[in-house]
Amino acid sequence: MTTALIYAKPNQRQIYEDYSAKIYRYFRYRVKNIWDVEDLTTTVFIKVYSKLDQYDGRHPFGAWIFRIAHNALIDHMRKKRECPVDQDTFSTMAATDKLPEECLLTQETTEGLWQKVHTLTTDQRNVISLRYLADLRMNEIAEILGKTEASVKILHFRGIKKLQQMMDAKA
Template sequence: MNTAIIYPKPNQRQIYEDYSAKIYRYFRYRVKNVWDVEDLTTTVFIKVYSKLDQYDGRHPFGAWIFRIAHNALIDYMRKKRECPVDQETFSTLTATDKLPEECVLTQETTEGLWQKVHTLTKDQRNVISLRYLADLRMNEIAEILGKTEASVKILHFRGIKKLQQMMEAKA
């Protein structure tokens, strides 16, 4: 008896609405130039739409689309030979309904945290960013990175633990 889950194919509008912001944030974290981020995001959606008939439904759609995004980023990095570090990216992600003092403190903490993320291993950085910037589940991250879910959970745990230690040492 075959009990495999078959995931439905979403329509193009739904795909864009559900994933455009997540993919943009995923690229923005790694690429300095905003124009390149927009180009990469557009490229991903062009590839997704052109290959939509190749999506077989056996894996979560989010994992499939982020695999395309991840591959596009790898291609970009090979072409640009750019180190994916952008320290001002996360300042735009803070809430604006706080008092100015709270905003400054939150911004400093966020910037400090994401600066420390850059000290993690490449695999840990990938897992942390896919988990918290793209809001993906562990099984989707595992599929995107071509790793087992258990290894992704270990990378996540060790990365978070290392970040906690660095933040506590700072305090």
């Protein structure tokens, strides 16, 4: 006898509180224009609220909502033919609660790292973005990208390994 895990549907306010910042951050690192980021975020929540009755509870809610976000991003990039964000965007988003020297070091490291992330394959970039920008688990990423969890783990491992090799070569 198999037991199916059923996930509960959160209410609309809870959905927004739990996911708005994560989804916004996911788009912010992928889309150049801040207004497009805001529009995409709004679009995702409109779609989520309108399709909430279609959520069947068999998969984690986070994976379901990020699948909607991922599809919205793909649609946006197809329409706009936009490339991922340039490095200026990453450097302006550095934390400001540190000493200036620490901020500069963090900014340089972040810029270098994200330059290298953009050299990875599209699948590796997607996995790393969803893992570290959206703070999702591997099973949620697999659900979003329509891949097996094993293939997502392999993409993550190979992407991280390649980034480590590039960072070691730089040092």
